[in-house]
Amino acid sequence: MGKRKDLQALTDLAQQFGVPLVEQVRTWKSPDPAVKLRRQVNRADRRRTRWAYTAAGCSGIAVILALTGGAATAFAVFVVLAVLSAVTSVRAYGRLRVLRREQAALPAVAPARAALPGKSSRAYEPMRRLAGAEASLAELLGQLEHDSKHGAVPAESVAAARATGAEAAAALRAVAARMATLETAVQHTSGANRAELAASVEDLRGQLEAGIDGYGELIAAAGRVVAAGTPAPTHRAVLTEATDHLAGLAAALRELSAS
Known part of the structure; x- marks a missing residue:
């Protein structure tokens, strides 16, 4: 530093x-549009991954609560969180696919x-x-x-x-x-x-x-x-x-x- x-x-x-x-x-x-688009793709990919992991984690906790007889309220909370995270992850994946199609459609430009x-x-x-x-x-x-x-x-x-x-x-x-x-x-x-x-x-x-x-x-x-x-x-x-x-x-x- x-x-x-x-x-x-x-x-x-x-x-x-x-x-x-x-x-x-x-x-x-x-930066040119191609660089900006790549950054958008990277952000969308990170968002998709983050929410997918969140959904998986909440699902795992909900399963553990169900198997161990945990509090019904806690079980319901984690189920809701898992569903919301999964939906957000799917939406992020849809956005990622759109951005990747736009990226693939960019014309090749000689530097x-x-x-x-x-x-x-x-x-x-x-x-x-x-x-x-x-x-x-x-x-x-x-x-x-x-x-x-x-x-x-x-x-x-x-x-x-x-x-x-x-x-x-x-x-x-x-x-x-x-x-x-x-x-x-x-x-x-x-x-x-x-x-x-x-x-x-x-x-x-x-x-x-x-x-x-x-x-x-x-x-x-x-x-x-x-x-x-x-x-x-x-x-x-x-x-x-x-x-x-x-x-x-x-x-x-x-x-x-x-x-």
Whole structure:
């Protein structure tokens, strides 16, 4: 926590030199419809799961009360709670199915080419790799979207992978923007302050590398599914696992940029 506060203080110092960090990350704070839809899907899925567990727990307690001769009032309360939770869970599942259909219906859009940092920036090479990775993922997911019509992999898994890739790319660019701010500050400082700022730049570079490695894992998973060609029960699991891993990395990067 102290390290994040220090990083924020250094960023504030960098902004004194006129670097518009807020403008640089504004696009990250305004995700595209695919990213927003994925978040809605995740919320609906969590709600469905939460109420399903609640229904199961209340049902279990009601059964125990019935078997042990518990109070009739308590038994009735838990039966009612189980029914209400089950109904809410079913409704949440219906909402989840609607959102997933909307997600699957989203058109495949090639990622817009974002301007790369200057070649002297430590963020240049990671962002160059990200640009190539985005193009590769878009091509693979386009193929999987075609294959999903023949049952090779569920359409919602392809849509989730696409939305997560876009979200992760936006988070990575936000970190790169913060790096650029600090790099400018390094040029205007000296001594201990310069060393501290330079160390923060390197720390952010490490975060970028980890995020792009995670992006590469999603590409590899999509590539394996494309290479397999024929439907297999493991396809969805392979793609979902890599998608979830990248979503976790994106969340960590967002936290870093917002700290």
